[in-house]
Amino acid sequence: MKDALVPVLIVIGLLLLAGLTLFLVRRPGRGTLPQAPEGERPGIERGEKIPPSVIAPPAEKPAAEKAPEQAVPSKPAVVPAPAPPAPVETAPPVAPPKAEPEIEKPEPTAGRLVRLRARLSRSQNVFGKGLLGLLSRDHLDDDAWDEVEESLISADVGVQATTEIVAKLRERTRVLGTRSTADLRSLLAEELTEALDPKLDRSLHTGVMDGKPSVILVVGVNGAGKTTSCGKIARVLVADGHTVVLGAADTFRAAAAEQLATWASRVGAQVVRGPEGGDPAAVAFDAVKKGIDAGVDTVLIDTAGRLQNKVGLMDELGKIKRVVEKHGPVSETLLVLDATAGQNGLSQARVFTEVADVTGVVLTKLDGTAKGGIVIAVQRALGIPVKLVGLGEGPDDLAPFDPSQFVSALLGDE
Template structure:
């Protein structure tokens, strides 16, 4: 019996030993790696995984930017401040929009009606010669030859001119002898009549402007440099705008760099357009383009500032002649205004004669009349050139250019009673 149990115990012992061994083999040790992930379907073991199968973690969505809160009426909108840069990064440059250039303010020129009357005080120097000087001489108790000689000297010193002075004095002597006038009021009336007559009030002093045959009138402005030509051109534009005209300016004085800039400044103040060309360019081409611009823009007047060089008569004639021929391809020139400096006196007349010989001058613009005691230059200019004075400059202000009126001018020369 005992011999029969021995084999059974041996078998049981072997089974226990095999079970213990299997248990120890399958038990994970400390620090062992976790079991491999479950194999993805469609991929054999040991095969490389294609990139399209690899799934990366989804990127975090940035938080939506908050729209600026709507401002309540009367309160500024709240704009969120930009996020600060990450460590190690530089902040992006802040773009600052350049400031918009300020648009020039359009001015309203003073009305031209009665402008000469308003500026009569500017003729104070000439008033001393005519008002105080001549009236004082004529008011003497006894007007002998010496007194009349002094009257002549006063008129000549005022640049009235020798021939015009001789005629004026002769008429005054005759009328005072016949009428026997001696009161200051009578003498003043006589002097007013003679000076006004010497200025020939019947002359046409209007500016020929407006649309002609569907095209704008063209005004050429000529004269030597230094007479205030470009400045006068800008002031003439203001006179035209004040009278209800529309204007385009042509900067045909291409030989003086500052002329175009100066003219553009004047134009911007009244809302007019300027046509200009390259420095040293062809003045006739600028004049042509200015008239074309005036036609396209539908304005009624084109004002052209020409070069003021006076090197020789032939060169001047060629230049002005070319400008006129080119402009007349669009239509006839309505006016040619000659700018003269009143302070130049009789010396300026020789320059004026050259321009009248080479150009069909229709009117004179006499500048700086407030800076001289020689107000009689107006009479001398008209007598010497046979051309009416149409505008006079009585100051440096933008609206100090006045349409010329003989009666108002003589009244201003003689001053208050």
């Protein structure tokens, strides 16, 4: 019985010893028991079994064998944005100065018709080659004179004027018995010049009168080239030494005022214009007032194109004339006619004359027709002189009309 208790007591003692050892090893504030040098560890060399409780804890694994630690992402450093540079004060951009249009100085108008005579080549075929060819025949019978009449009528000379011209030519050739081309040309030139009535006053009435500028109204139908002619008339006046203010009284067509301003800027003239669709009479009145204040000698007023059978428009033209005359009398009323319109221009001229008291005719596009005789027809039918003729599209292709120079150009070179 006692022998059986001995092993039990030994085991109990070993357990108590192991517990005490473990208590001493794990006690806080105390280090682990010092390990005996190799070869002196208890129980190893003697082959004794050592309880697990007294075995030293295993060494830590190498760093390579450790589980990788989860990297904690670090917050990105907040770099403060650089402060914006202080604004540099700069002067506002300066627009380049607008180039002033170059002021043109047109050449004087004297002799301009002579320089432009070649522009009448179409009419030369009728008068120069046609009529002179007929009159140069060896025998001028009735049939030959009928052909002369037909040629003159086809050139829009007019029936009455043609009858008179042919009658005088027949009488003079019969009495004089002439047959040479030079003599016949001289006779024809004399009769045509006489038909144009060279004694009519063809000058433009300009200049200061009673301390106020002269006023020229420019009227006409649509499509006759009225606004363009008005600009060219301004160049004629400037070329002859006059100072001009233009009134853009054609308020129904926006492009008319711009067109007139362009013409005026080229010769250094001033333009008075009003709102689109405004009262034309008010614009005309202001233009004359501007001319008085500016001290110019001529005010040129462009009016709206109108048809001669439109009573309301013609009445408006009369109103413009009455309003302008509050400043003083109108010096000139120039009617712009299209030479290519032929005899229809006569009916236009008659109606305008009744309303606006036309004093002169500006005949445009004369270079584009063979009907140069319309000059004679207008003057004979209305007693209104042709004062200016247009012989091209150039700015200085408007020439003062001279009957003898015109006839000479019609008949061509001798």
